[in-house]
Amino acid sequence: DGLFTRVMLDKSFIQQQITHRSFEPFIRAIQAQISPCCNCIIAGGIDTAEILAQITPFDFHALQGCLWPAVxxxxxxxxxQR
Known part of the structure; x- marks a missing residue:
């Protein structure tokens, strides 16, 4: 078991970094470093369909953002149950 149950990448971090060409290798490196230390990696700031499409290939355990309103x-x- 790792040091943390969950690690969340902040909304502003994701939204700032996703615009850079280096986003893919950068996120893959972060995931490789964090994964052994936690059970779940969450990406925040998934506020548009475009960001969702860009982030989906990285297989985060969970996503959070305005695409899914609070209930x-x-x-x-x-x-x-749905």
């Missing part, structure tokens, strides 16, 4: 706690079970 009340009492609706989580219903949401998961």
């Amino acid at each position: 009340p706690v009492n609706q989580i079970t219903t949401l998961v």
Whole structure:
């Protein structure tokens, strides 16, 4: 087991870096360094379909952003069952 349960890459970090040509090797290097130390890597700032398309090939364990609006706690079970 690693040092952390989850590591989240910040919204501003993802949105700033994704515009650079070096994004792919940079993210792959970060994943290679972080993966042995945690069970889950989350990418934040997935606010557009374009960012989603760019980030999908990296197989993050979870994504967070404006594409998925928040739901009340009492609706989580219903949401998961869909």
